[in-house]
Amino acid sequence: MVEYNPDVIEPRWQSIWKEAEAFNSDVDSSKPKFYCLEMFPYPSGHMHMGHVRNYSIGDSIARYRRLRGFNVLYPMGYDSFGMPAENAARSKGGHPHDVTWSNIESIRADLQRMGFSYDWRRELATSNAEYYRWNQWIFLKFYETGLVERRTAPVNWCNDCETVLANEQVKNNRCWRCSSEVVQKEMAQWFLKMTTYADELLDDLDDIGFPEHVKAMQRNWIGRSHGAEIHFPVVDSEHTIAAFTTRPDTIFGVTFVTLSPEHPLCEELVEGTEQEVEFRALADECAKLTEFERINMLREKKGVFLGRMALNPLSGEEIPIYAGNFVIASYGTGAVMAVPAHDQRDHEFAQKYDIPIRRVLSENEGEMPKTEGKAFEGLGWMTGSARDGFDGLYGDDAKQAVIQALEAENSGKGSTQFRLKDWLLSRQRFWGTPIPFVHCTKCGVIPVPEEDLPVSLPLDVVFSEDESGNPLASHAEFVNVTCPTCGEDARRETDTMDTFYDSSWYFLRFCDAMNESAPYDRNTIDYWMEGGVDLYIGGIEHAIMHLLYARFFTKALRDFGMNEVSEPFSRLVCQGMVNAPTPYCSSCNVEYHVDLTGNVCPQCDEILGSRSAKMSKSLGNTVSPEVMIEQYGADTVRLFILFGSNPEAGMDWSDSAVEANHRQMHQIFSILNLIDEISDEIGPMDSWLAAKRRGNLRSWWDSMDDVRIREAVMISHFDMLTDLQWAMRRGGVGSSELKKHLTVWGTMLYPATPHMAEEWNSYLGNEITLAETIIDDPNVDEDDVLILAEEGALKNLIDSARNVKGLAERHSEKPVSRLVIQTTPDWKRELLIEALDLADSEFDFMREGTAFIQQHAVFADEAKRGEVMQYWRALTIGSKKTRGRVFTLRDSEKALIRSKHDETASIKAAISFIADAIDVKSIEVYVAGEGDDISGKARFAAPLLPGLAFL
RNA sequence: GCAGGGGUACCCGAGUGGUCAAAGGGGGCGGGCUCAAGAUCCGCUGCAGAAUGCUUCGCAGGUUCGAAUCCUGCUCCCUGCACCA
Incomplete structure (x- = not known):
């Protein structure tokens, strides 16, 4: 008697696999490769259900691909730099390295307990110098090829994290990690010129296997728009205002220009005018507003006339210059040409400040513009242009004509703008990769020579609550160096890299993780990365940042000649969330902590219902993987996770379903008996x-x-x-x-x-x-289809017999105990086969069917004519909603009918089984017409649909 | 507001023109086994019905001989972006 005992077998097989080094894989060009990768975890302690789901998906695919004969690369590591470890060290005392390491140990144990089939030789942690030295090495490459730039710029600063943030890390003006407000600060910072690759990053999205919504997010983020930069000379001034627009075709409708309050020209233009005070007030207000207030207050567009005029370069018309609170300094040129007739935002602004609205595009060719009271923002035919040669042009033609005119007169040019910015990657924190540069008063900012890498983080740093800022800055041994160029005293750069840098190429390092002389070898990388990572699984939260940075790195490293591949991930799967029930108030639309289950809503006193919500600590609806594994074993947890829903879909945690899956495991295993x-x-x-x-x-x-x-x-x-x-x-x-x-x-x-x-x-x-x-x-x-069809016919027979029996019993005085089955007469089968052949030759049954059957031999018998005709119609025409049977039979059923198998014999062979299944005492089977026609059911008999009579 | 994804039976969830009253699972109900319970096996789970008919896949229309599936409008939910010029 075998019994399923996960507690015993799971550890045993894990150690057998380990002994056999079953999951190690190396380059082998005789085999097709499959690179299966999961987004590696930040080691924050223990594994949670999200990890379990992510890695269960990956492991099942990796194991499947091995079964199929692929050489599978399936590695695991830890994204182990970052603030949480630094904060933990600060609050508990100690060093981030120790905190990180103990977390890695515990998460590794969890991964191993799940039995994931990683090639553990390749395990890496980004906070190890063996890894981050290559971060520095690559950074020097970036520097050599001009992709690194150090510049002073207004940057996003988070006071709580005491560091700058990349654009991508600011959500609604709040820090992506701690949600505290981000302020603007002028600082010298390190940038990677990702915009160099903006076009390629956008265009290549068309050809990669990412989910649509991820592509959409990246397209939005890169935000390429085509248009023109138009120069508006300022009257009585040397200055011109450059404005970017996507709608040069509306140039003759410009009735004002608007600058962002931060625009450097504002101060200069407004100085000495009577509007100066008013402008200062607006500028101060904008600078002071918190993001929350802005969102609420910016429903009201505000502006101040700057007291000066600009010239429309094509019409020569004088138009007023405004500063407006809705213009963003960092997009385009920070200046907007305003066309109130064709832009709703400008329209509202013009109405408020009583600026003329002039329509210059018509909705219909050759007609006057119609739209009143709001802007017409669609494409239209130019009309009322201040210059000849433009009226009547439409869409792209109109835009191009205007751009050509501007370029001919040196008043502007065609231009493409991106929303994407260069990647600001320096951080004023300790627990990250040191940027390998030194500052020398004589030589300037000098890269650390390659042979001096790695620049390592010191381990003798003490962290405590009282210390703020970056402890590297006060670590004399780290900071004080000699200049590699002149040998004089110099200071080491103390900024470290954004941790997204670490994860931007870890999938490449995995391919050659033990390489001590280079980040990776070219041949090795070209083998494993051919066509990209074959399956990459992770959460949607990395749709923009990580996935965009990784794509950028792959392209940049390609251009250094380090790899062939241009896109890192050929197929991306974003696994859905794991949800669990949580108390919910439908009137307030609020979810509450599980502690409130069964209580009333704290806000409206209604009884709380329940709905499923993402597992989170704050709602308390989490389920611990460890507890589940202990109770049911890793395989049951995996089965539940994988069977619960397909990878992309969300899934609901259900205790009863887990138990049901556990029972299923027992049932399957006991089959061995x-x-x-x-x-x-x-x-x-x-x-x-x-x-x-x-x-x-x-x-x-x-x-x-x-x-x-x-x-x-x-x-x-x-x-x-x-x-x-x-x-x-x-x-x-x-x-x-x-x-x-x-x-x-x-x-x-x-x-x-x-x-x-x-x-x-x-x-x-x-x-x-x-x-x-x-x-x-x-x-x-080949015979499979017939074998299966015959058994399928029997199942159908039992199903309909069961159904009919229930009805029969209602009509019968006594319980039914006998079933008479009348199978199809030969002529019906012959006729069906003929009809099938006709259908194959696209015979038109509607038009020619009746004539065909009337000439048929079976039609000769007058007594049978009615039945023949009825049967023929059912075969070929069908009824109002169903088509003829020749069109609805499955291929397997057609094959079975054509094979002329003996239905009567087939049913006879299964008589006792059928009798059992439908619970009758006796069954008789014969071809309709060869015995008594019980209850007149003979006429119902057709191929695979015998007539049934219960007695 | 823009973009992407959704709304299928008590619940979850498959299903992209006919073979669909709609897979599978959960839950519920009935039966076999058992002294009994659990486990397990079998069946039922839209309404009516001797094999058929009717109603049903967010709502309302439309295309079609025929619609869960295609088209139009509306509505609700989720996700992301958001004064982007």
Whole structure:
């Protein structure tokens, strides 16, 4: 009697795999490669359900690909630099290195307990000097090729984190990590010129396998817009105002220009005018406003006339210059040409300040513009232009004509703007990669020579609550160096790199993780990275930052000649969230902590309902993976996670479903007991079971190939069991077929629940572990379709007999106990086959069908004519909502009918099973017409649809 | 406001023109097994009905011989961006 015992088998198989080094993989050009990667974790302590889900998906695919004969690279590491460790060190005392390391130890133990099949030799932690020295090495490369820039610029500063932030890390003017407000500060900072690659980053999105919403987010973020930069000379001044617009075709409708209050020209223009005071007030207000206030107050657009005029370069018209609170200094040129007739925002502004609104585009060709009271923002035909040659032009033609005129007169040019900014990557923090530069009073800012790398973080730094700022700055040994160029005393740069830098190339390092002389070797990288990482799995929260930076790195490193590939990830899967029930007030639309379950809403006193929400500490609806593993074992947790929903979809945690999955594991495993129960070599259901298995294996492959894991698991862990149970009930299988079946099934169980599958496989006496097994093509047999169709027909018969029996019993005085089955007469089958052939030749049954049947031999018998005609119509025309039967039969059923299999014999062979299944005492079967027509059911008999009479 | 994704039975969730009253799971109900419970196996789970008919896939229209599936409008939910010129 075998019993499923995860506590015993899981650790055992984990150690067997480890001993055998089963998951180590190296370059082998004789095999196709598969690079399966998950976003590596920030080691914050223990693994949570999000990790479990992410890595269970990846592991099942990695194991599946190995089964299929791929050389699989499946590594794991830790994104271990960053603020949390530094803060923990500060509050508890100690060093971030120690905090980080102990966290890594515990998360590694969790990963191992789940049985994930990583090549542990490649494990890396970005906070180790062996890793970050290559960060520095690459940074020097960036510097050599001009991608590094140090410049003074207004930057986003977070007071709580005491560091600057990249644009991507500011959400609603708040710090992405601590949510405190971000302020602008003028500082000298390090930038990576990512905008050099803006076009490529945008264009290549079209060809990569990212989910649509991720592509959309990246497109938005890069934000390329085509248009023109137009120069408006300031009257009585040397200055011109450059304004970027996407709508040069509206140039003749410009009635004012607006500068952002921060624009340097503002001060200069307004000085000495009577509007100066008013302008100062606006500028101060904008500078002071918190983001929260801005969002609320900016519904009101405000502006101040600066007292000066500008010239429209094409019309020569004088137009007023305003400063407006809605113009952003950092986008385009910080100046906007305003066309109130064709831009709703300008329209509102013009109405408020009583500025003329002039329509210069018409909605319909050759007509006057119609729109009143609001802006017409669509494309239109130019009209009322101040110069000849423009009226009547539309859309792109109109834009191009204006740009050409501007360029000819040196008053502007075609221009493309990006919302994407260069990547500000310096941070004023300790726990990150030191930027490898020194500041020398004589030589300036000088790179550390390559041979002096790594610039290591000192371990003898003491962290405490009282210290603020970056402790590197006060670490004399670190800071004081000699200049590599002149040998004089110099100061080391104390800024460190944004931790997103670390994760921008870790997938490349994994390919050659033990390389001590270079970040990675060219041949090795070109093998593993050909076509990119084949499957990359992670959370949607990295849709912009990490994924954009990694794409940028790959392209930049390619241009250094370090790799062939241009796009790092060929297929990205963003796994959905793991949700769990949480108290919810539908009137207030608020979710509450699980402590309030069953209580009333604190705000409105209504009884709280429940809805599913992302697992989070703040709601208290988390489930601990460790507790679940302890209770059910890793395989059950994996099964639940993978069967709960397909990877991209959200899933709900359900205790009862986990338990149900655990029972399923027991059921599957106890199937092994059949081996001892079966003594016959062959059994009646052998060929059916084999046919069914081949079909299942094929669909399982297709699902796994496409990462539709839920569908695959449904086949491997549910359908396969149901099928075997059916075969056993239908007469059983022989020991030889059973052995073969269980062996193949074991491989299907392996990706999702590997420990149980290995145990299963070894119980069967197979010498090779599944970890080393490569499976063969299922080779679907030609006869399979007939075998399956015949059994399918029997299932249908039982289903409809059950259904009809229920009805019959209501009509009968006494309980029914006898079933008479009248199978199809030959002529009906012959006629159906003829109709099938006609359908194949695209015969028009509507037009020619009646004539055809009337000339047919079966129609000669006058007594049968009514039935023939009725049957023929059902076959070929059907009724109002259903088409004729020749069009609705499955291919397998058609094949079965054409094979002229003996339906009567087939049913007779299963009589006792049918009697059992529908609970009747006796069954008679004969061809309609060869016995009494019981209850007049003979006329219902048709191929695969016998007439049934209950008595 | 813009962009992306959604609304399918008690719940979750598959399903992209006919084979769909709609897979699978959870839950519920009934039956077999059992002294009994659990586990397990079988069945039922829109309404009516001797094999058929009716109603149903967010709401309202439309295309079609035929719509969960295609088109139009509306509505609600989620996610991201948001004065981007």
